[in-house]
Amino acid sequence: MPVASGTLSAEQLWSRLSLRRNDRALLTGGTRSGKSTLGDYLGASFTTQYRSSGARRMILDTKPRFKAQWRMSGRTAKKVYKNWGHGAYVPDSILIDDPADLRAAWATGHRTVIVQAPYGGAIGLQCACLQAFLNDSRYTRPQLVHVDEALDFFHGNGMAKNDVIVKLPRAGAERGTGSLF
Numbered sequence: 001m002p003v004a005s006g007t008l009s010a011e012q013l014w015s016r017l018s019l020r021r022n023d024r025a026l027l028t029g030g031t032r033s034g035k036s037t038l039g040d041y042l043g044a045s046f047t048t049q050y051r052s053s054g055a056r057r058m059i060l061d062t063k064p065r066f067k068a069q070w071r072m073s074g075r076t077a078k079k080v081y082k083n084w085g086h087g088a089y090v091p092d093s094i095l096i097d098d099p100a101d102l103r104a105a106w107a108t109g110h111r112t113v114i115v116q117a118p119y120g121g122a123i124g125l126q127c128a129c130l131q132a133f134l135n136d137s138r139y140t141r142p143q144l145v146h147v148d149e150a151l152d153f154f155h156g157n158g159m160a161k162n163d164v165i166v167k168l169p170r171a172g173a174e175r176g177t178g179s180l181f
């Protein structure tokens with residue numbers, strides 16, 4: 001929807017942006033143009049908007065860029081990020097490094113899971129966690145997968161490294177799962 005930016009504050013403009021359930025979205029832009037920041041805002045507003053329906057959010061972070069708040073051990077994830085520059089924590093998020101962690105993450109009340117793989121590595125783990133997230137989806141529960149660096153999931157010739165990354169936008173919506181690349 002076109003908005004007359006001259007009459008609205010930045011806050012008002014941002015509040016007009018949202019993802020509905022089952023949406024598929026692509027953010028493009030130059031380096032450091034704010035793609036991840038906008039993606040984080042959209043993901044957070046998604047979980048808030050659909051909280052009463054039990055919304056779930058998964059961030060596939062191959063850069064890595066997003067700071068999780070908790071670890072599966074129940075401890076804060078602060079130590080993981082001790083050598084990072086500044087950056088905001090994703091509220092109420094938990095770091096997982098095994099697809100089997102998902103069940104416990106939801107059972108302990110977390111609404112956002114982050115799968116982290118430094119410098120584009122461990123794509124296999126990312127895809128295994130994504131597959132488990134999709135396997136456990138159902139149409140009545142709004143879910144969102146945020147793939148922060150989509151390029152890491154594709155070979156130079158455009159082939160996907162794993163089919164699940166293509167299945168996500170193609171078939172995720174049938175099972176209540178939207179995607180943001």
Ligand SMILES: Nc1ncnc2c1ncn2[C@@H]1O[C@H](COP(=O)(O)OP(=O)(O)OP(=O)(O)O)[C@@H](O)[C@H]1O
Pocket residue numbers: 029030031032033034035036037038
């Ligand atoms: N709306 C905004 N206003 C001011 N600063 C912003 C805004 N959005 C992002 N930034 C700042 O710009 C920098 C880059 O943002 P971000 O990491 O979201 O960009 P990006 O497009 O994802 O970058 P990359 O191409 O490296 O992935 C960050 O330091 C962030 O805090």
Ligand SMILES: [Mg+2]
Pocket residue numbers: 035036037065148
């Ligand atoms: Mg980014």
